[in-house]
Amino acid sequence: MSDAPDHSPTLAALSISDRLGQAMPYILIPVLVVLGFLAIGSTSSWLTLTVSGLAMGMMIFLMASGLTLVFGLMDIINFGHGAFISVGAFVGVSVLMAMGGWTTAPSLPLNLIAVLLAILAATLVTGILGWGFERVIVRPVYGQHLHQILVTVGGLIVIEQMIHVIWGPHEIFLTRPETFQGAITYWGAALEKFRLLAVVLGLIVFVTMRLVLRRTKIGLIVRAGVQNGEMVQALGYRLRLVFVGVFIAGSALAGLGGVMWGLYQEVITAGMGEEMMILVFIVVIIGGLGSVEGAFIGALLVGLTQNYIAFLEPKLALISNIGLMAVILMWRPQGMMPVVKAK
Amino acid sequence: MSDDILTLKGVYTDIAQYHILADLDLNVPRGGVTMLLGRNGVGKTTTLRTIMGLWAAKKGQITLDGTDLTALPTSDRARLGIGYVPEDMGIFTDLTVAENMILAAAGGGLDAKRMEWIFGAFPALRTFWTSEAGNLSGGQKQMLAIARAMAEERQLYLIDEPTKGLAPAIVSTMAGALRDLKKQGASILLVEQNFAVAKALGDTAAVMDDGRVIWTGEMAELANDADLQERLMGLSMETL
Ligand SMILES: Nc1ncnc2c1ncn2[C@@H]1O[C@H](COP(=O)(O)OP(=O)(O)OP(=O)(O)O)[C@@H](O)[C@H]1O
Ligand SMILES: [Mg+2]
Numbered sequence: 001m002s003d004a005p006d007h008s009p010t011l012a013a014l015s016i017s018d019r020l021g022q023a024m025p026y027i028l029i030p031v032l033v034v035l036g037f038l039a040i041g042s043t044s045s046w047l048t049l050t051v052s053g054l055a056m057g058m059m060i061f062l063m064a065s066g067l068t069l070v071f072g073l074m075d076i077i078n079f080g081h082g083a084f085i086s087v088g089a090f091v092g093v094s095v096l097m098a099m100g101g102w103t104t105a106p107s108l109p110l111n112l113i114a115v116l117l118a119i120l121a122a123t124l125v126t127g128i129l130g131w132g133f134e135r136v137i138v139r140p141v142y143g144q145h146l147h148q149i150l151v152t153v154g155g156l157i158v159i160e161q162m163i164h165v166i167w168g169p170h171e172i173f174l175t176r177p178e179t180f181q182g183a184i185t186y187w188g189a190a191l192e193k194f195r196l197l198a199v200v201l202g203l204i205v206f207v208t209m210r211l212v213l214r215r216t217k218i219g220l221i222v223r224a225g226v227q228n229g230e231m232v233q234a235l236g237y238r239l240r241l242v243f244v245g246v247f248i249a250g251s252a253l254a255g256l257g258g259v260m261w262g263l264y265q266e267v268i269t270a271g272m273g274e275e276m277m278i279l280v281f282i283v284v285i286i287g288g289l290g291s292v293e294g295a296f297i298g299a300l301l302v303g304l305t306q307n308y309i310a311f312l313e314p315k316l317a318l319i320s321n322i323g324l325m326a327v328i329l330m331w332r333p334q335g336m337m338p339v340v341k342a343k
Numbered sequence: 344m345s346d347d348i349l350t351l352k353g354v355y356t357d358i359a360q361y362h363i364l365a366d367l368d369l370n371v372p373r374g375g376v377t378m379l380l381g382r383n384g385v386g387k388t389t390t391l392r393t394i395m396g397l398w399a400a401k402k403g404q405i406t407l408d409g410t411d412l413t414a415l416p417t418s419d420r421a422r423l424g425i426g427y428v429p430e431d432m433g434i435f436t437d438l439t440v441a442e443n444m445i446l447a448a449a450g451g452g453l454d455a456k457r458m459e460w461i462f463g464a465f466p467a468l469r470t471f472w473t474s475e476a477g478n479l480s481g482g483q484k485q486m487l488a489i490a491r492a493m494a495e496e497r498q499l500y501l502i503d504e505p506t507k508g509l510a511p512a513i514v515s516t517m518a519g520a521l522r523d524l525k526k527q528g529a530s531i532l533l534v535e536q537n538f539a540v541a542k543a544l545g546d547t548a549a550v551m552d553d554g555r556v557i558w559t560g561e562m563a564e565l566a567n568d569a570d571l572q573e574r575l576m577g578l579s580m581e582t583l
Contacts, residue, residue: 217445220438224435227438230429233421234417234429234433235491236421238418
């Protein structure tokens with residue numbers, strides 16, 4: 001046998017259409033924004049709707065990001081994810097109400113601290129709840145999809161009932177902290193302050209997640225695990241532990257999304273998380289299972305579409321997102337940026 | 344301590360309701376290459392996956408250098424020093440070549456000297472260090488799979504058909520790297536259908552049929568006995 005020949009390696013250069021295909025999902029957002037502008041005509045309405053759509057998208061992204069990773073890593077369908085949204089909202093709102101003066105004072109720092117404390121409490125409680133949920137409800141049904149659906153829906157119902165027991169059976173109305181009420185006017189468009197806050201927060205979370213996933217070893221393990229969990233274990237990593245960590249983080253992010261959504265709607269109910277799950281699942285599916293970036297883009301598309309359509313053709317608002325999903329799945333049946341191999 | 348780095352005793356493995364391995368005994372001597380041979384579908388891949396704990400052995404015992412692996416999860420077996428190259432290579436296609444290698448060195452960072460050795464065997468990996476592994480050619484992916492197993496010093500290498508579907512030039516690159524690994528005193532359990540490669544690398548051989556090992560002996564003895572090959576594998580290896 002001869003020595004290794006010095007074969008010249010070839011790596012098919014990415015063709016222009018490949019590159020375009022990879023960037024396409026990102027391009028969709030500006031395209032949609034421009035289309036919205038053309039259809040709406042009025043700059044101020046368009047700006048208001050765009051900010052509102054982005055804010056809504058960011059909040060949905062918070063709720064969806066954990067779910068897509070959980071699905072990608074362990075092939076778990078968790079219908080109970082909505083429970084963390086509701087619990088996060090109730091815990092966060094309770095904390096805000098308990099702080100009374102800090103939220104009614106017209107002081108940005110005090111209001112901000114109040115909101116951050118509410119977020120801290122909500123994510124802490126939902127993170128711990130997620131840890132328990134994984135141990136008690138999810139772990140016994142690995143690899144059994146039908147059981148997962150039944151058992152996680154059961155968990156959802158139990159947690160919703162617990163909310164009724166602790167916080168009473170009625171919805172709770174609230175007012176946002178003083179500084180986050182009202183709007184600023186820009187180019188003649190009214191931009192609600194709270195929506196701007198939601199956009200900033202969503203961006204921070206997305207950029208942080210991306211950094212963790214791309215720049216740290218644990219992120220590397222998560223990304224590899226989404227693709228091929230067996231091989232990650234065969235290289236010596238305890239995927240179970242990683243998964244539990246991701247489940248906890250995903251639950252906490254859902255809790256964060258819940259607080260933000262509660263403050264946005266200024267009313268919270270035990271069923272609010274369950275109601276959001278339709279949009280969350282749409283986002284996870286069109287984004288591509290297992291893809292945080294896909295979920296981010298998908299969430300923004302859903303938020304923008306819903307707001308534009310509600311303005312242009314209110315009758316179509318309810319079905320606009322189903323329509324969006326249908327169009328995207330016709331284009332890419334695996335979602336925009338699938339990570340999980342088709343099974 | 345015996346001279347065997349790995350022993351399997353009376354191992355049974357089921358996949359779903361199918362009995363795949365039945366009463367399998369196998370010894371892998373310390374240092375050198377043991378060939379695991381047999382017709383398609385006799386359970387070679389299943390044997391390697393059972394050693395890694397990717398399938399659970401229903402019965403029997405697996406020991407690595409005196410440590411009972413049977414109850415350990417896959418990750419612990421890997422940490423004890425098993426480098427595994429699966430039949431489908433198990434490349435993380437969305438990660439770069441570098442990221443694949445970093446993950447493979449689970450015990451710490453990549454060692455510069457070892458990397459020089461790996462780059463020497465597989466220059467393509469240096470060229471495409473920062474490229475997505477999914478864009479590599481089939482042969483380059485196989486090199487990466489083997490390089491990952493070599494990323495750290497291992498007690499034992501489990502390598503499943505490293506030359507499958509490769510062009511002859513790349514087959515010899517692969518064989519060269521494995522011979523190099525062997526020269527350094529590594530213990531290797533190798534599944535290989537390419538007769539020339541098997542003959543050149545193998546010290547001992549174990550032939551499987553229907554989920555158990557039916558013959559063990561010197562590779563040279565098997566390689567030079569066409570009748571024996573015919574009897575054990577249903578055809579002479581020259582024709583493979
Ligand atoms: N996931 C699975 N589900 C059901 N049966 C399986 C599965 N994987 C393998 N088998 C069966 O187990 C038997 C042994 O398969 P295995 O892959 O171990 O054979 P092999 O010796 O590696 O074959 P080859 O030379 O073709 O790679 C085969 O009959 C195969 O059909
Ligand atoms: Mg095989």
